[in-house]
Amino acid sequence: MFTEIPAVLSERMAYLEKLDQKDRSDGTPRNKRLRQITRDTGKFLSLLTINIPEGEIIEIGTSAGYSTLWLAFAAKEKGKKVKTFELDEAKINLARETFRIAGLEDTIELVQGDFLDYGHQLGQVALCFLDAEKEVYEKCFRLVSGHMVRNGLIVADNAIDHYEGIKPMIDLAELDERFDCLMVPVGNGEFICRRK
């Protein structure tokens, strides 16, 4: 599938990768940085998404839409959509531009606001990519876990480089008998919870 990424999509991905690199080296304050997933993590998300069961695909933490592109690329192949949540207005504007340029506006629904205010509206979830502030991971897990379909996946980013920050969520998930959990050393570490 990676040989079939449309040019407009791979060009926007490359543009965002450069923007993210620039952010990391030019002193941009942390809250303004894009803080994107790695390219390997993006590919990993696409591979997971192409094989998920029926249900919603959601993302918590859009930033400029880089990770959303990897989710949506695979979702589109399956005729599915991605719903992604973002708080920050400047990043929302950049994400809208991303989805328009990549021709994925019909595949992606961008929700402006705090995911924690929307959690109660969730339907049946097949895949949740969690990449927000580390302090909210545990709350997000509590909100999403009851909505997961059988074989659905919660994938939490930064599980290795911010292990201490998200440990409360990891501990909670590992004690939860509804889930099989695994730390995957791709990118910055992806903690995967599969609904049994």
Ligand SMILES: C[S@@+](CC[C@H](N)C(=O)[O-])C[C@H]1O[C@@H](n2cnc3c(N)ncnc32)[C@H](O)[C@@H]1O
């Ligand atoms: C690490 S960045 C996301 C990077 C993005 N997933 C990517 O790889 O391209 C985290 C983003 O989550 C957003 N965020 C943090 N807490 C949130 C919340 N409770 N609801 C929605 N967005 C949130 C932040 O504004 C920030 O843009």
